[in-house]
Amino acid sequence: MFFRKSIIALTGLFLCIFLIVHLSANSILVLPEETARSLYNSYSTTLRESPLIKIVAYVLYLSIILHVVYALLITINNRKAKAKGYRVNQYKENSSWTSQNMGLLGISILLFIVVHLANFWARIKLGMGEGVGLDANGHVDVYEVTYSLFQNGYYVVFYTLLMVPLGLHLHHGLKSAFMTLGFYHKRGLRTIAKVSLVYAIIMAVGFGVIPSIVFLK
Ligand code: HEM
Structure with missing residues (x-):
């Protein structure tokens, strides 16, 4: 059980770092049109062409898969244990609505990630679907792909609403990851709880408002 939990914690922390980088990059989208287009496209081209980033991307995909698979295994295990009448959560901190529903939030x-990868990854990397033009430098116009997606109000609502489960999952997940990795000191835990809350709010609000800002451009 500890091994599974540690894998979830370590992959989760790596995904949290990815989200900080991803949000910083996507913040470019709120800049004025021409600046945003050239910065976003050159950032995206640099990412796709760097061999180092390609390795990091494979680590990212593997982390997502391991995080989901081990989380599912633990959820199934906990359900079975509960059905047999065993106590699963021993800590007060672990009995909030969010902690009881991490599986649902994760799903x-x-x-969201499946829809998101179909919207962007499949279009940009595999060249599937419509709206994939080239920019002035002959590279995929990622800004245009993003801009045209967020002209569709349904996608704006979908991207915004799904940031609620993301925020809740990150809030509890970040705290739990530190606890799994051995941070039990009471004062330290209070700081971790505060940092997790601030982190979750920044991620959920940050990713949540970008589609509306692009829609209104
Ligand atoms: C405003 C919201 C978001 C926008 C505009 C956005 C945009 C993008 C774009 C343009 C790409 C393709 C990058 C490229 O290949 O050049 C991408 C990839 C990706 N995004 Fe997002 N994203 C958003 C939110 C999120 C969130 C909340 C998550 C996770 C919960 C996420 C996870 C990913 C993943 C895993 C990839 C694949 C990365 C790779 O292949 O290197 N994104 N996103």
């Missing part, structure tokens, strides 16, 4: 995020 919502997985749904």
Whole structure:
């Protein structure tokens, strides 16, 4: 059980770092049109062409898969244990609505990631679907792909609403990851709880408002 939990914690922390980088990059989208287009496209081209980033991307995909698979295994295990009448959560901190529903929140995020990768990854990397033009430098116009997606109000609502489960999942997940990795000191835990809350709010609000800002451009 500890091994599974540690894998979830370590992959989760790596995904949290990815989200900080991803949000910083996507913040470019709120800049004025021409600046945003050239910065976003050159950032995206640099990412796709760097061999180092390609390795990091494979680590990212592997982390997502391991995080989901081990989380599912633990959720199934806990359900079985509960059905047999065993106590699963021993800590007060672990009995909030969010902690009881991490599986449900995780599945919502997985749904978001599948739609998101079909929207961007499949279009940009595999060249599938419509709206994939080239920019002035002959590279995929990622800004245009993003801009045209967020002209569709349904996608704006979908991207915004799904940031609620993301925020809740990150809030509890970050705290739990530190606890799994051995941070039990009471004062330290209070700081970790505060940092997790601030982190989750920044991620959920940050990713949540970008589609509306692009829609209104
Ligand atoms: C405003 C919201 C977001 C926008 C505009 C956005 C945009 C993008 C774009 C343009 C790409 C393709 C990058 C490229 O290949 O050049 C991408 C990839 C990706 N995004 Fe997002 N994203 C958003 C939110 C999120 C969130 C909340 C998550 C996770 C919960 C996420 C996870 C990913 C993943 C895993 C990839 C694949 C990375 C790779 O292949 O290197 N994104 N996103």
